[in-house]
Structure formats: structure tokens, C-alpha cells
Amino acid sequence: MHITRIGLAALKGARHTTLQHVDLDPTGPRGDRVLCLVDADRDRVVRTVENPRMVLVTATWDGTTLTVATPDGASVTAAPTPTGEVITCDYWSRDADLELLESPHTELLGAHLGRPVRLARPVRAGEVVYGACVTFVTTGALRGLAEQQDERFRATFTLEADEDPEPGTLLRLGSAAVVQVRARVPRCRVVDVNPRTGRLDTTHLRTLARRGHPEGEVPFGVDAEVVVPGRVVTGDEVRVTSGQPASVVPS
Known part of the structure; x- marks a missing residue:
């Protein structure tokens, strides 16, 4: 697996900006949803x-x-x-x-x-973050929706992979950062909004709702918590790492 896109939004809800690199702090991507x-x-x-x-x-x-x-x-x-x-x-x-x-x-x-x-x-990091501080989508899942705009899902990282990593998995991103996958990410109608026009132009949420999912949730992608801070660069290899962390820094 490797990272094909990194993105964040300094102002919550604003355009999801593509970055070449991001620094993961204990509380999440530095500069993400700070306002x-x-x-x-x-x-x-x-x-x-x-x-x-x-x-x-x-x-x-x-x-x-x-x-x-x-x-x-x-x-x-x-x-x-x-x-x-x-x-x-x-x-x-x-x-x-x-x-x-x-x-x-x-x-x-x-x-x-x-x-x-x-x-x-x-006042505190994570106040306006719905789930955990880091999110992932995969190229395989995007292909399954015939979606070419991965920024539509506003994930921190897009992975070149066929399937989502399972909750509990430890992932090393590049040479330093380590995160632990927490859960699948519930989605709302925002995934149907074209990030380049601001208009509803797909029925992704309806498509996802037809698939098996927990009651009351329509998930797509996974979120994760930072275990070891570090810089992550587009193109970095992502490896499943063995062992359990002594502790996971909460988001």
C-alpha cells in the first residue's frame, strides 16, 4: 500500500486542500480544522x-x-x-x-x-471532528463507486489499496508516523456534493446505504488515531506493523 493523496481543510467545511506532505501531531494532522x-x-x-x-x-x-x-x-x-x-x-x-x-x-x-x-x-483539538482525527479511503473503494474525485470524501489519506484496513490495525505511514485504525466512518449527504461545483451530482449515499452496514450508519472509509507522530509524504509506503502500542493518544 502507498499514499496517493493527502488533504485537509484549515477551515472546517471549506475546500479540501491537496498537500504534498502533512505532519501528524498526537492530536491529528497539523493545521486540519483549526477554525x-x-x-x-x-x-x-x-x-x-x-x-x-x-x-x-x-x-x-x-x-x-x-x-x-x-x-x-x-x-x-x-x-x-x-x-x-x-x-x-x-x-x-x-x-x-x-x-x-x-x-x-x-x-x-x-x-x-x-x-x-x-x-x-x-478550545480543544477534535471539538469539531466527527470521529477520530485521521481518515482513510482506498482507491479500490473509490473505483467501486466509479468516483474519480477522492477529495469528495475529504479523507486525510487516500491509499492505493483494494480494501480498507480493519479496525485495530496498526499502520506505519512512511518512515516515522504510526496510526491505529479505530472504526469505519459514517457518511452523510455531503458525499454527494461535487467539491468543484458545490452541487449535488451523485447518489453515492444511496448506493452505500444499499450495502450491508450497521443500523443508523452508512460508512465509507475508516478513521484512525495517532500512536507515533511524524511527517507523512505523498507516495509514502504504508505497512501493517505488528505488536500493540503501549497507549494510543486520544483525538
């Missing part, structure tokens, strides 16, 4: 499934400065500043503690989405 949007009218994290135009937003983050751009060519580059206010928001029926940020980006993003929004930063 999010909150509905200004209610304390709830903005959901991409309800705001598919979010996937058309390009966002880059260097740790201090955020640049966002919309398809009409408008863009804003600025350093968001903390307001000192921390709120608890609903994130898919669980609480997420978020620090609100003062930012000129919200006017542009609100106009693009057609609703007022606020920019926020999760």
Missing part, C-alpha cells in the same frame, strides 16, 4: 450538508493569518483576534467549546453562504 464557522443566529457549528457552497471556499492558514477566497474572486487576508468569549455550541448533538474570534472574514463568508456567521477556534 470553524458558527451560525450567528444560534449557537451551532455551521453544517456543510446544509451549506454545500462551503466546499467552494478556499482557506489557507499559517498559524496566525487566515486567507479565504470565494468563487467570485473576492478574498480576505487577516489575522483573526480572540474576543475572549468562549461559547458552547451544538456539533451534531454534542457540545463543542469554541473561542469566538474577531475577523473581517465573516462578512465575505456570510455573503457567500447567505447567512450571518461568526468565526471560531475550537
Whole structure:
């Protein structure tokens, strides 16, 4: 097995950016979903499934400065500043503690989405991550759906492999990083949204639902937790490693 694509989104729900490499920290891919949007009218994290135009937003983050751009060519580059206010928001029926940020980006993003929004930063890593911090899809599974845009599934890594690694498997990514596969990833209607147009253009979710799956879930791909941090590069070999880790760092 080897890695054919690496991707992440600094702003949750924004365009999934392809990278040549990523550093895996104990809490996940460095720079992934470090910011999010909150509905200004209610304390709830903005959901991409309800705001598919979010996937058309390009966002880059260097740790201090955020640049966002919309398809009409408008863009804003600025350093968001903390307001000192921390709120608890609903994130898919669980609480997420978020620090609100003062930012000129919200006017542009609100106009693009057609609703007022606020920019926020999760207080703890993983607050706005549905499952574990690292996700995988395989080229074999994508071929099974006749899907050529692997960014549609917004996985951290695409593996050149026929089948998903089984939950519990330890994987060495490249020369340093090790992750442990946790579970299969439940999916929603976002997988039917074209990442290049923001429009519903497939019935992947319906196709997946026809297959055998746990009640109440429609899985595709697997997620994993970081056991040993390290840099991962596109093209790196992925090997199943023997033994059990002394501990797994929670996401």
C-alpha cells in the first residue's frame, strides 16, 4: 500500500486542500480544522450538508493569518483576534467549546453562504471532528463507486489499496508516523456534493446505504488515531506493523 493523496481543510467545511506532505501531531494532522464557522443566529457549528457552497471556499492558514477566497474572486487576508468569549455550541448533538474570534472574514463568508456567521477556534483539538482525527479511503473503494474525485470524501489519506484496513490495525505511514485504525466512518449527504461545483451530482449515499452496514450508519472509509507522530509524504509506503502500542493518544 502507498499514499496517493493527502488533504485537509484549515477551515472546517471549506475546500479540501491537496498537500504534498502533512505532519501528524498526537492530536491529528497539523493545521486540519483549526477554525470553524458558527451560525450567528444560534449557537451551532455551521453544517456543510446544509451549506454545500462551503466546499467552494478556499482557506489557507499559517498559524496566525487566515486567507479565504470565494468563487467570485473576492478574498480576505487577516489575522483573526480572540474576543475572549468562549461559547458552547451544538456539533451534531454534542457540545463543542469554541473561542469566538474577531475577523473581517465573516462578512465575505456570510455573503457567500447567505447567512450571518461568526468565526471560531475550537478550545480543544477534535471539538469539531466527527470521529477520530485521521481518515482513510482506498482507491479500490473509490473505483467501486466509479468516483474519480477522492477529495469528495475529504479523507486525510487516500491509499492505493483494494480494501480498507480493519479496525485495530496498526499502520506505519512512511518512515516515522504510526496510526491505529479505530472504526469505519459514517457518511452523510455531503458525499454527494461535487467539491468543484458545490452541487449535488451523485447518489453515492444511496448506493452505500444499499450495502450491508450497521443500523443508523452508512460508512465509507475508516478513521484512525495517532500512536507515533511524524511527517507523512505523498507516495509514502504504508505497512501493517505488528505488536500493540503501549497507549494510543486520544483525538
